[in-house]
Each structure stands twice: as C-alpha cells, then as structure tokens.
Amino acid sequence: MHEALGCATKMFDDDWLDHRTAVGLRGILWHGPIDPDVWPNGLPGWPDELDVDHPVRQALGEHRHLIGVQAADDDPESSVAIAMLFGGQIYCALPLPDVAVSGTGAAWVIDWKRTEPPKREDLDEAVERMLRERGWSTAEIDTVRLP
Numbered sequence: 754m755h756e757a758l759g760c761a762t763k764m765f766d767d768d769w770l771d772h773r774t775a776v777g778l779r780g781i782l783w784h785g786p787i788d789p790d791v792w793p794n795g796l797p798g799w800p801d802e803l804d805v806d807h808p809v810r811q812a813l814g815e816h817r818h819l820i821g822v823q824a825a826d827d828d829p830e831s832s833v834a835i836a837m838l839f840g841g842q843i844y845c846a847l848p849l850p851d852v853a854v855s856g857t858g859a860a861w862v863i864d865w866k867r868t869e870p871p872k873r874e875d876l877d878e879a880v881e882r883m884l885r886e887r888g889w890s891t892a893e894i895d896t897v898r899l900p
Contacts, residue, residue, distance in 0.1 A: 762821060763865060773790065777790075777791035778834075781796070800843045807883065810837075812883035813841055816864065818839065819860055820835065822852070822858045823876050824854050833847065857877040858875070859875070860873070860875070881894055
C-alpha cells in the first residue's frame with residue numbers, strides 16, 4: 754500500500770508524517786509489526802476484487818487505476834487508503850484511523866494511455882465524470898451513487 758503514504762503526503766501537511774497512523778503505515782511498508790494501537794483488529798483481508806457491476810469498476814474500465822484516500826463510511830473522523838487496480842480487479846483498502854479528509858476524499862485516476870501526471874480529484878466526482886465519459890446519464894448515475 755505504498756500509494757497510501759504517497760497520496761497522504763500530497764494531501765496533508767508535513768506534520769502528518771509524525772501522526773501515529775503514518776508511523777504505523779511506515780512500519781507496515783518496511784515489514785515491521787502491525788501497531789495494535791492503530792489497527793486493534795489487525796489489517797483487513799486484502800487484496801480483494803470489486804463486483805463487476807460496482808460503479809467504480811464500471812467507471813474505470815480495465816485500463817485505469819484509481820488510488821486515493823476516501824472518507825470512512827462509519828467514522829467521519831477517519832479515512833481509508835484505497836487502490837483499485839486494473840479497473841477494480843484488484844482492490845486494496847487500508848483504514849487510516851483519526852485521519853479525516855474533506856468531501857469523499859481525494860483520488861488520482863491513472864490511465865495507462867496518458868503521458869501527463871494524473872490530477873487530484875474528489876473521489877465521487879471522479880467516478881461520476883468517468884461514468885459520464887462512458888455515456889451514462891444523470892439518472893443512471895443517480896441509481897448507483899455510492900452512499
């Protein structure tokens with residue numbers, strides 16, 4: 754989950770690197786022990802795969818990746834680092850407790866055809882933009898809008 758630390762450094766001040774979650778994340782990346790104060794139940798099982806009909810997988814297609822930090826569903830003061838690779842065929846998520854994000858969180862869409870660096874977008878706005886690019890109407894998007 755190297756992407757998690759990379760995205761977080763683009764989103765937060767340098768002080769975040771001293772945050773207990775950042776220290777715990779570095780420990781994982783450097784093959785250290787899992788910090789039970791940060792992840793009391795251990796790390797979630799990952800990688801996983803998004804369902805074929807999941808809106809993000811529909812939006813990405815097979816040739817794009819989405820990485821970023823999204824707001825946690827059950828805790829507005831926490832977030833989840835995500836990597837949806839190969840259109841969501843590989844999905845990794847890592848809780849970042851006590852790390853709040855604005856909106857639904859930041860996302861970077863990486864397209865293998867592009868030559869310029871991806872720009873930062875709001876997660877929901879990026880998914881909706883990609884669905885529109887695939888010809889989805891507003892009504893269709895509203896039916897699959899993530900809660």
